[in-house]
Amino acid sequence: MTCERDANFTPDQPMVYEIRVSGHLGREWSGWFDGLAITPGGNGDSLLTGPVVDQSALHGLLKQVRDLGLPLLSVVCLERDEAAAANGDDQVTPGGSDGERPPEVNESR
Numbered sequence: 001m002t003c004e005r006d007a008n009f010t011p012d013q014p015m016v017y018e019i020r021v022s023g024h025l026g027r028e029w030s031g032w033f034d035g036l037a038i039t040p041g042g043n044g045d046s047l048l049t050g051p052v053v054d055q056s057a058l059h060g061l062l063k064q065v066r067d068l069g070l071p072l073l074s075v076v077c078l079e080r081d082e083a084a085a086a087n088g089d090d091q092v093t094p095g096g097s098d099g100e101r102p103p104e105v106n107e108s109r
Helices: 055-067 080-085
Strands: 015-022 037-040 045-052 072-077
Touching: 015 055, 045 055, 055 072
Parallel strands: none
Antiparallel strands: 015 045, 015 072, 037 045
């Protein structure tokens, strides 16, 4: 996977990623995933979208997906235009607090 940075990029800007997992995640999961927006998919998937400060943070998010036993479907680094378009009306806004216990996963297939 490659993620090209555009010419206007500055090193202090985080990259925006889309992480698709199998299973429905509710609003309460946003805090568990560092405030990423959660968009439920109609096919039983969930899409986590948002800025990730560096590769270490990305690996931390992927570790959380693994630890919860959620099948990882894809990881995509978005271009700036795609990231702006990803802020749709059906996304869950960030919430939750650090250190909370993760909610139950609804793995409907």
